[in-house]
Amino acid sequence: MPNAPVVPTVRRRRLGSTLKHLRNQAALTLDEAAAAMGWKAPKMSKIENASATIRPAEVATLLKAYGVTDPEVFAALESLARDAGKKGWWQTYTGVVSSAYADYIALESDAERICEWSPLLIPGLLQTAAYARENIAGITHFRTPDEIAALVEVRQARQSVLSRPGNAVELWAIIHEAALYQRFAVRPAIMREQLRRLLDAAELPTVTVQVMPLDSTAHPGILGGFSLVTFPRPIPNLVLFENLSGATYVEGDDTTPFAKAVERIRASALSVEDSLARIAKLEEGSKR
Incomplete structure:
Protein backbone atom coordinates (compact mmCIF):
# COMPACT_ATOMS: atom_id res chain seq x y z
CA MET A 1 0.00 0.00 0.00
CA ALA A 84 4.33 19.65 12.91
CA GLY A 85 2.19 16.56 12.59
CA LYS A 86 0.41 16.77 15.94
CA LYS A 87 -3.35 17.16 16.00
CA GLY A 88 -4.67 20.00 18.14
CA TRP A 89 -7.72 19.83 20.39
CA TRP A 90 -9.56 22.11 17.94
CA GLN A 91 -9.58 19.36 15.29
CA THR A 92 -12.40 17.65 17.18
CA TYR A 93 -14.53 20.63 16.05
CA THR A 94 -13.84 20.10 12.35
CA GLY A 95 -17.53 20.32 11.49
CA VAL A 96 -17.85 23.90 12.72
CA VAL A 97 -14.31 25.30 12.68
CA SER A 98 -13.20 26.41 9.21
CA SER A 99 -9.72 25.50 7.98
CA ALA A 100 -8.67 29.17 8.20
CA TYR A 101 -9.87 29.39 11.80
CA ALA A 102 -8.13 26.11 12.67
CA ASP A 103 -4.92 27.48 11.18
CA TYR A 104 -5.17 30.59 13.33
CA ILE A 105 -5.80 28.59 16.50
CA ALA A 106 -2.67 26.56 15.74
CA LEU A 107 -0.68 29.76 15.18
CA GLU A 108 -2.11 31.29 18.36
CA SER A 109 -1.10 28.18 20.27
CA ASP A 110 2.49 28.48 19.02
CA ALA A 111 2.74 32.24 19.55
CA GLU A 112 5.03 33.96 21.99
CA ARG A 113 3.10 37.24 22.10
CA ILE A 114 -0.13 38.68 20.67
CA CYS A 115 -0.93 42.37 20.46
CA GLU A 116 -4.55 42.94 19.54
CA TRP A 117 -6.17 46.24 18.60
CA SER A 118 -9.92 45.71 18.92
CA PRO A 119 -12.11 48.73 18.11
CA LEU A 120 -15.51 46.98 18.11
CA LEU A 121 -15.44 43.83 20.25
CA ILE A 122 -13.75 42.43 23.34
CA PRO A 123 -10.89 40.21 22.06
CA GLY A 124 -11.80 36.53 21.85
CA LEU A 125 -9.13 35.50 24.36
CA LEU A 126 -10.84 37.70 26.97
CA GLN A 127 -14.51 36.97 26.26
CA THR A 128 -16.92 35.34 28.68
CA ALA A 129 -18.99 32.46 27.32
CA ALA A 130 -22.20 34.51 27.46
CA TYR A 131 -20.66 37.47 25.62
CA ALA A 132 -19.17 35.13 23.00
CA ARG A 133 -22.50 33.35 22.48
CA GLU A 134 -24.43 36.57 21.85
CA ASN A 135 -21.91 37.94 19.40
CA ILE A 136 -21.29 34.68 17.53
CA ALA A 137 -25.04 34.28 17.11
CA GLY A 138 -25.31 37.84 15.81
CA ILE A 139 -22.40 37.57 13.37
CA THR A 140 -23.00 34.03 12.09
CA HIS A 141 -26.75 34.14 11.49
CA PHE A 142 -26.59 30.92 9.42
CA ARG A 143 -25.32 28.77 12.31
CA THR A 144 -27.51 26.32 14.20
CA PRO A 145 -27.77 26.56 18.01
CA ASP A 146 -25.53 23.48 18.35
CA GLU A 147 -22.89 25.00 16.06
CA ILE A 148 -22.99 28.27 18.01
CA ALA A 149 -22.54 26.33 21.25
CA ALA A 150 -19.55 24.50 19.74
CA LEU A 151 -17.95 27.77 18.60
CA VAL A 152 -18.39 29.20 22.09
CA GLU A 153 -16.62 26.13 23.50
CA VAL A 154 -13.77 26.66 21.05
CA ARG A 155 -13.42 30.32 22.00
CA GLN A 156 -13.30 29.44 25.70
CA ALA A 157 -10.81 26.62 25.14
CA ARG A 158 -8.50 28.98 23.24
CA GLN A 159 -8.08 31.07 26.39
CA SER A 160 -5.99 28.37 28.04
CA VAL A 161 -2.93 29.68 26.16
CA LEU A 162 -2.85 32.63 28.58
CA SER A 163 -2.26 30.44 31.61
CA ARG A 164 -0.24 27.48 30.33
CA PRO A 165 2.51 26.58 32.81
CA GLY A 166 5.92 27.53 31.49
CA ASN A 167 4.96 28.80 28.02
CA ALA A 168 1.90 31.01 28.35
CA VAL A 169 1.19 33.40 25.49
CA GLU A 170 1.52 37.09 26.38
CA LEU A 171 -1.51 39.19 25.36
CA TRP A 172 -1.56 42.96 25.07
CA ALA A 173 -5.13 43.99 24.28
CA ILE A 174 -6.03 47.54 23.32
CA ILE A 175 -9.83 47.91 23.30
CA HIS A 176 -11.76 50.94 22.15
CA GLU A 177 -13.95 52.38 24.88
CA ALA A 178 -16.97 52.15 22.56
CA ALA A 179 -16.75 48.34 22.73
CA LEU A 180 -17.22 48.56 26.50
CA TYR A 181 -20.63 50.19 26.06
CA GLN A 182 -22.18 47.32 24.12
CA ARG A 183 -25.51 46.33 25.66
CA PHE A 184 -27.65 43.20 25.48
CA ALA A 185 -31.32 44.06 25.91
CA VAL A 186 -32.47 40.56 26.85
CA ARG A 187 -29.59 39.88 29.25
CA PRO A 188 -28.17 43.17 30.54
CA ALA A 189 -25.90 41.36 33.02
CA ILE A 190 -23.78 39.99 30.16
CA MET A 191 -21.76 43.18 29.78
CA ARG A 192 -21.27 43.59 33.52
CA GLU A 193 -19.87 40.06 33.68
CA GLN A 194 -17.68 40.81 30.67
CA LEU A 195 -16.24 43.93 32.25
CA ARG A 196 -15.46 41.94 35.39
CA ARG A 197 -13.76 39.33 33.22
CA LEU A 198 -11.48 42.01 31.77
CA LEU A 199 -10.48 43.17 35.24
CA ASP A 200 -9.84 39.59 36.40
CA ALA A 201 -7.84 38.72 33.28
CA ALA A 202 -5.69 41.84 33.71
CA GLU A 203 -4.42 40.35 36.98
CA LEU A 204 -2.72 37.55 35.03
CA PRO A 205 1.01 38.22 34.54
CA THR A 206 0.59 37.44 30.84
CA VAL A 207 -2.23 39.91 30.14
CA THR A 208 -2.11 43.68 29.67
CA VAL A 209 -5.29 45.67 28.92
CA GLN A 210 -5.50 49.23 27.66
CA VAL A 211 -8.57 51.27 26.74
CA MET A 212 -8.66 53.68 23.81
CA PRO A 213 -10.80 56.58 25.08
CA LEU A 214 -13.66 58.04 23.11
CA ASP A 215 -11.84 61.37 22.96
CA SER A 216 -8.50 59.99 21.76
CA THR A 217 -6.42 61.74 19.13
CA ALA A 218 -6.15 60.27 15.63
CA HIS A 219 -3.96 57.16 15.37
CA PRO A 220 -3.27 54.35 12.84
CA GLY A 221 -5.90 52.12 14.45
CA ILE A 222 -8.78 54.18 13.05
CA LEU A 223 -8.35 52.18 9.82
CA GLY A 224 -9.53 48.99 11.55
CA GLY A 225 -8.66 46.25 14.01
CA PHE A 226 -5.89 43.67 13.69
CA SER A 227 -3.83 41.19 15.68
CA LEU A 228 -0.02 41.19 15.56
CA VAL A 229 1.22 37.70 16.42
CA THR A 230 4.87 37.21 17.38
CA PHE A 231 6.69 33.85 17.40
CA PRO A 232 10.05 32.64 18.72
CA ARG A 233 12.87 33.67 16.36
CA PRO A 234 13.36 33.08 13.47
CA ILE A 235 9.73 32.13 12.74
CA PRO A 236 8.22 35.19 11.00
CA ASN A 237 5.53 37.27 12.65
CA LEU A 238 2.08 37.66 11.16
CA VAL A 239 -0.85 40.04 11.24
CA LEU A 240 -4.46 38.87 11.13
CA PHE A 241 -7.49 40.79 9.86
CA GLU A 242 -10.99 39.35 10.18
CA ASN A 243 -14.19 40.19 8.31
CA LEU A 244 -17.35 38.45 7.11
CA SER A 245 -15.51 36.73 4.28
CA GLY A 246 -12.92 35.16 6.58
CA ALA A 247 -9.35 35.86 7.66
CA THR A 248 -6.52 37.66 5.86
CA TYR A 249 -2.87 37.28 6.85
CA VAL A 250 0.18 39.48 6.40
CA GLU A 251 3.52 37.81 7.11
CA GLY A 252 7.21 38.44 7.57
CA ASP A 253 8.68 41.84 6.72
CA ASP A 254 5.25 43.10 5.66
CA THR A 255 4.25 43.15 9.35
CA THR A 256 6.77 45.91 10.17
CA PRO A 257 4.33 48.82 9.57
CA PHE A 258 1.86 47.13 11.92
CA ALA A 259 4.47 46.77 14.66
CA LYS A 260 5.13 50.49 14.37
CA ALA A 261 1.38 51.22 14.33
CA VAL A 262 0.94 49.22 17.54
CA GLU A 263 3.37 51.53 19.34
CA ARG A 264 1.40 54.59 18.25
CA ILE A 265 -1.92 52.97 19.17
CA ARG A 266 -0.61 52.11 22.64
CA ALA A 267 0.63 55.68 23.09
CA SER A 268 -2.81 57.06 22.14
CA ALA A 269 -4.63 54.82 24.63
CA LEU A 270 -5.08 55.37 28.35
CA SER A 271 -2.32 54.08 30.61
CA VAL A 272 -2.83 50.57 31.95
CA GLU A 273 -3.74 51.95 35.40
CA ASP A 274 -6.23 54.46 33.99
CA SER A 275 -7.65 51.83 31.63
CA LEU A 276 -8.48 49.46 34.46
CA ALA A 277 -9.99 52.32 36.44
CA ARG A 278 -12.21 53.20 33.46
CA ILE A 279 -13.36 49.57 33.13
CA ALA A 280 -14.03 49.33 36.87
CA LYS A 281 -16.10 52.52 36.75
CA LEU A 282 -18.18 51.18 33.86
CA GLU A 283 -18.66 47.89 35.67
CA GLU A 284 -19.86 49.66 38.79
CA GLY A 285 -22.23 51.81 36.75
CA SER A 286 -23.69 48.75 35.02
CA LYS A 287 -24.95 47.42 38.39
CA ARG A 288 -27.45 50.24 38.76
Whole structure:
Protein backbone atom coordinates (compact mmCIF):
# COMPACT_ATOMS: atom_id res chain seq x y z
CA MET A 1 0.00 0.00 0.00
CA PRO A 2 1.46 3.42 -0.94
CA ASN A 3 2.24 5.89 1.80
CA ALA A 4 -0.45 8.48 2.52
CA PRO A 5 0.48 11.97 1.26
CA VAL A 6 1.75 14.42 3.84
CA VAL A 7 -0.87 16.97 4.84
CA PRO A 8 0.70 20.47 4.79
CA THR A 9 -0.32 21.62 8.27
CA VAL A 10 0.14 25.25 9.21
CA ARG A 11 3.12 24.35 11.42
CA ARG A 12 4.76 22.43 8.57
CA ARG A 13 4.18 25.36 6.20
CA ARG A 14 5.73 27.79 8.68
CA LEU A 15 8.70 25.47 9.20
CA GLY A 16 9.23 25.03 5.47
CA SER A 17 9.06 28.74 4.70
CA THR A 18 11.45 29.56 7.56
CA LEU A 19 13.97 26.95 6.41
CA LYS A 20 13.76 28.35 2.88
CA HIS A 21 14.38 31.85 4.21
CA LEU A 22 17.45 30.66 6.14
CA ARG A 23 18.75 28.80 3.07
CA ASN A 24 18.47 31.96 1.01
CA GLN A 25 20.25 33.93 3.73
CA ALA A 26 23.06 31.37 3.56
CA ALA A 27 23.18 31.87 -0.26
CA LEU A 28 22.75 28.15 -0.90
CA THR A 29 20.83 26.61 -3.80
CA LEU A 30 18.39 23.75 -3.32
CA ASP A 31 20.99 21.37 -4.76
CA GLU A 32 23.67 22.60 -2.35
CA ALA A 33 21.38 22.36 0.68
CA ALA A 34 20.21 18.90 -0.33
CA ALA A 35 23.79 17.73 -0.90
CA ALA A 36 24.73 18.84 2.62
CA MET A 37 22.06 16.41 3.88
CA GLY A 38 22.85 13.63 1.42
CA TRP A 39 19.49 14.20 -0.31
CA LYS A 40 18.30 15.06 -3.78
CA ALA A 41 16.99 18.56 -4.52
CA PRO A 42 13.33 17.43 -4.95
CA LYS A 43 13.24 16.22 -1.32
CA MET A 44 14.59 19.57 -0.13
CA SER A 45 11.97 21.35 -2.23
CA LYS A 46 9.17 19.22 -0.78
CA ILE A 47 10.26 20.04 2.78
CA GLU A 48 10.28 23.76 2.01
CA ASN A 49 6.85 23.45 0.37
CA ALA A 50 5.45 21.47 3.34
CA SER A 51 4.70 18.36 1.28
CA ALA A 52 7.38 16.28 3.06
CA THR A 53 8.36 15.89 6.71
CA ILE A 54 11.69 16.61 8.38
CA ARG A 55 12.79 15.26 11.76
CA PRO A 56 14.05 17.57 14.54
CA ALA A 57 17.55 16.04 14.32
CA GLU A 58 17.59 16.74 10.56
CA VAL A 59 16.54 20.33 11.23
CA ALA A 60 19.55 20.73 13.52
CA THR A 61 21.92 19.33 10.87
CA LEU A 62 20.42 21.59 8.21
CA LEU A 63 20.76 24.68 10.40
CA LYS A 64 24.43 23.91 10.95
CA ALA A 65 24.88 23.67 7.19
CA TYR A 66 23.28 27.12 6.93
CA GLY A 67 25.75 28.52 9.44
CA VAL A 68 23.16 29.10 12.15
CA THR A 69 24.61 29.14 15.66
CA ASP A 70 21.86 30.74 17.77
CA PRO A 71 20.54 28.08 20.21
CA GLU A 72 17.15 29.83 20.34
CA VAL A 73 16.74 29.32 16.58
CA PHE A 74 17.61 25.63 16.95
CA ALA A 75 15.11 25.23 19.79
CA ALA A 76 12.29 27.03 17.96
CA LEU A 77 12.60 25.12 14.69
CA GLU A 78 13.25 21.73 16.29
CA SER A 79 10.10 22.25 18.36
CA LEU A 80 8.15 23.20 15.24
CA ALA A 81 9.36 20.05 13.48
CA ARG A 82 8.49 17.93 16.51
CA ASP A 83 4.93 19.28 16.64
CA ALA A 84 4.33 19.65 12.91
CA GLY A 85 2.19 16.56 12.59
CA LYS A 86 0.41 16.77 15.94
CA LYS A 87 -3.35 17.16 16.00
CA GLY A 88 -4.67 20.00 18.14
CA TRP A 89 -7.72 19.83 20.39
CA TRP A 90 -9.56 22.11 17.94
CA GLN A 91 -9.58 19.36 15.29
CA THR A 92 -12.40 17.65 17.18
CA TYR A 93 -14.53 20.63 16.05
CA THR A 94 -13.84 20.10 12.35
CA GLY A 95 -17.53 20.32 11.49
CA VAL A 96 -17.85 23.90 12.72
CA VAL A 97 -14.31 25.30 12.68
CA SER A 98 -13.20 26.41 9.21
CA SER A 99 -9.72 25.50 7.98
CA ALA A 100 -8.67 29.17 8.20
CA TYR A 101 -9.87 29.39 11.80
CA ALA A 102 -8.13 26.11 12.67
CA ASP A 103 -4.92 27.48 11.18
CA TYR A 104 -5.17 30.59 13.33
CA ILE A 105 -5.80 28.59 16.50
CA ALA A 106 -2.67 26.56 15.74
CA LEU A 107 -0.68 29.76 15.18
CA GLU A 108 -2.11 31.29 18.36
CA SER A 109 -1.10 28.18 20.27
CA ASP A 110 2.49 28.48 19.02
CA ALA A 111 2.74 32.24 19.55
CA GLU A 112 5.03 33.96 21.99
CA ARG A 113 3.10 37.24 22.10
CA ILE A 114 -0.13 38.68 20.67
CA CYS A 115 -0.93 42.37 20.46
CA GLU A 116 -4.55 42.94 19.54
CA TRP A 117 -6.17 46.24 18.60
CA SER A 118 -9.92 45.71 18.92
CA PRO A 119 -12.11 48.73 18.11
CA LEU A 120 -15.51 46.98 18.11
CA LEU A 121 -15.44 43.83 20.25
CA ILE A 122 -13.75 42.43 23.34
CA PRO A 123 -10.89 40.21 22.06
CA GLY A 124 -11.80 36.53 21.85
CA LEU A 125 -9.13 35.50 24.36
CA LEU A 126 -10.84 37.70 26.97
CA GLN A 127 -14.51 36.97 26.26
CA THR A 128 -16.92 35.34 28.68
CA ALA A 129 -18.99 32.46 27.32
CA ALA A 130 -22.20 34.51 27.46
CA TYR A 131 -20.66 37.47 25.62
CA ALA A 132 -19.17 35.13 23.00
CA ARG A 133 -22.50 33.35 22.48
CA GLU A 134 -24.43 36.57 21.85
CA ASN A 135 -21.91 37.94 19.40
CA ILE A 136 -21.29 34.68 17.53
CA ALA A 137 -25.04 34.28 17.11
CA GLY A 138 -25.31 37.84 15.81
CA ILE A 139 -22.40 37.57 13.37
CA THR A 140 -23.00 34.03 12.09
CA HIS A 141 -26.75 34.14 11.49
CA PHE A 142 -26.59 30.92 9.42
CA ARG A 143 -25.32 28.77 12.31
CA THR A 144 -27.51 26.32 14.20
CA PRO A 145 -27.77 26.56 18.01
CA ASP A 146 -25.53 23.48 18.35
CA GLU A 147 -22.89 25.00 16.06
CA ILE A 148 -22.99 28.27 18.01
CA ALA A 149 -22.54 26.33 21.25
CA ALA A 150 -19.55 24.50 19.74
CA LEU A 151 -17.95 27.77 18.60
CA VAL A 152 -18.39 29.20 22.09
CA GLU A 153 -16.62 26.13 23.50
CA VAL A 154 -13.77 26.66 21.05
CA ARG A 155 -13.42 30.32 22.00
CA GLN A 156 -13.30 29.44 25.70
CA ALA A 157 -10.81 26.62 25.14
CA ARG A 158 -8.50 28.98 23.24
CA GLN A 159 -8.08 31.07 26.39
CA SER A 160 -5.99 28.37 28.04
CA VAL A 161 -2.93 29.68 26.16
CA LEU A 162 -2.85 32.63 28.58
CA SER A 163 -2.26 30.44 31.61
CA ARG A 164 -0.24 27.48 30.33
CA PRO A 165 2.51 26.58 32.81
CA GLY A 166 5.92 27.53 31.49
CA ASN A 167 4.96 28.80 28.02
CA ALA A 168 1.90 31.01 28.35
CA VAL A 169 1.19 33.40 25.49
CA GLU A 170 1.52 37.09 26.38
CA LEU A 171 -1.51 39.19 25.36
CA TRP A 172 -1.56 42.96 25.07
CA ALA A 173 -5.13 43.99 24.28
CA ILE A 174 -6.03 47.54 23.32
CA ILE A 175 -9.83 47.91 23.30
CA HIS A 176 -11.76 50.94 22.15
CA GLU A 177 -13.95 52.38 24.88
CA ALA A 178 -16.97 52.15 22.56
CA ALA A 179 -16.75 48.34 22.73
CA LEU A 180 -17.22 48.56 26.50
CA TYR A 181 -20.63 50.19 26.06
CA GLN A 182 -22.18 47.32 24.12
CA ARG A 183 -25.51 46.33 25.66
CA PHE A 184 -27.65 43.20 25.48
CA ALA A 185 -31.32 44.06 25.91
CA VAL A 186 -32.47 40.56 26.85
CA ARG A 187 -29.59 39.88 29.25
CA PRO A 188 -28.17 43.17 30.54
CA ALA A 189 -25.90 41.36 33.02
CA ILE A 190 -23.78 39.99 30.16
CA MET A 191 -21.76 43.18 29.78
CA ARG A 192 -21.27 43.59 33.52
CA GLU A 193 -19.87 40.06 33.68
CA GLN A 194 -17.68 40.81 30.67
CA LEU A 195 -16.24 43.93 32.25
CA ARG A 196 -15.46 41.94 35.39
CA ARG A 197 -13.76 39.33 33.22
CA LEU A 198 -11.48 42.01 31.77
CA LEU A 199 -10.48 43.17 35.24
CA ASP A 200 -9.84 39.59 36.40
CA ALA A 201 -7.84 38.72 33.28
CA ALA A 202 -5.69 41.84 33.71
CA GLU A 203 -4.42 40.35 36.98
CA LEU A 204 -2.72 37.55 35.03
CA PRO A 205 1.01 38.22 34.54
CA THR A 206 0.59 37.44 30.84
CA VAL A 207 -2.23 39.91 30.14
CA THR A 208 -2.11 43.68 29.67
CA VAL A 209 -5.29 45.67 28.92
CA GLN A 210 -5.50 49.23 27.66
CA VAL A 211 -8.57 51.27 26.74
CA MET A 212 -8.66 53.68 23.81
CA PRO A 213 -10.80 56.58 25.08
CA LEU A 214 -13.66 58.04 23.11
CA ASP A 215 -11.84 61.37 22.96
CA SER A 216 -8.50 59.99 21.76
CA THR A 217 -6.42 61.74 19.13
CA ALA A 218 -6.15 60.27 15.63
CA HIS A 219 -3.96 57.16 15.37
CA PRO A 220 -3.27 54.35 12.84
CA GLY A 221 -5.90 52.12 14.45
CA ILE A 222 -8.78 54.18 13.05
CA LEU A 223 -8.35 52.18 9.82
CA GLY A 224 -9.53 48.99 11.55
CA GLY A 225 -8.66 46.25 14.01
CA PHE A 226 -5.89 43.67 13.69
CA SER A 227 -3.83 41.19 15.68
CA LEU A 228 -0.02 41.19 15.56
CA VAL A 229 1.22 37.70 16.42
CA THR A 230 4.87 37.21 17.38
CA PHE A 231 6.69 33.85 17.40
CA PRO A 232 10.05 32.64 18.72
CA ARG A 233 12.87 33.67 16.36
CA PRO A 234 13.36 33.08 13.47
CA ILE A 235 9.73 32.13 12.74
CA PRO A 236 8.22 35.19 11.00
CA ASN A 237 5.53 37.27 12.65
CA LEU A 238 2.08 37.66 11.16
CA VAL A 239 -0.85 40.04 11.24
CA LEU A 240 -4.46 38.87 11.13
CA PHE A 241 -7.49 40.79 9.86
CA GLU A 242 -10.99 39.35 10.18
CA ASN A 243 -14.19 40.19 8.31
CA LEU A 244 -17.35 38.45 7.11
CA SER A 245 -15.51 36.73 4.28
CA GLY A 246 -12.92 35.16 6.58
CA ALA A 247 -9.35 35.86 7.66
CA THR A 248 -6.52 37.66 5.86
CA TYR A 249 -2.87 37.28 6.85
CA VAL A 250 0.18 39.48 6.40
CA GLU A 251 3.52 37.81 7.11
CA GLY A 252 7.21 38.44 7.57
CA ASP A 253 8.68 41.84 6.72
CA ASP A 254 5.25 43.10 5.66
CA THR A 255 4.25 43.15 9.35
CA THR A 256 6.77 45.91 10.17
CA PRO A 257 4.33 48.82 9.57
CA PHE A 258 1.86 47.13 11.92
CA ALA A 259 4.47 46.77 14.66
CA LYS A 260 5.13 50.49 14.37
CA ALA A 261 1.38 51.22 14.33
CA VAL A 262 0.94 49.22 17.54
CA GLU A 263 3.37 51.53 19.34
CA ARG A 264 1.40 54.59 18.25
CA ILE A 265 -1.92 52.97 19.17
CA ARG A 266 -0.61 52.11 22.64
CA ALA A 267 0.63 55.68 23.09
CA SER A 268 -2.81 57.06 22.14
CA ALA A 269 -4.63 54.82 24.63
CA LEU A 270 -5.08 55.37 28.35
CA SER A 271 -2.32 54.08 30.61
CA VAL A 272 -2.83 50.57 31.95
CA GLU A 273 -3.74 51.95 35.40
CA ASP A 274 -6.23 54.46 33.99
CA SER A 275 -7.65 51.83 31.63
CA LEU A 276 -8.48 49.46 34.46
CA ALA A 277 -9.99 52.32 36.44
CA ARG A 278 -12.21 53.20 33.46
CA ILE A 279 -13.36 49.57 33.13
CA ALA A 280 -14.03 49.33 36.87
CA LYS A 281 -16.10 52.52 36.75
CA LEU A 282 -18.18 51.18 33.86
CA GLU A 283 -18.66 47.89 35.67
CA GLU A 284 -19.86 49.66 38.79
CA GLY A 285 -22.23 51.81 36.75
CA SER A 286 -23.69 48.75 35.02
CA LYS A 287 -24.95 47.42 38.39
CA ARG A 288 -27.45 50.24 38.76
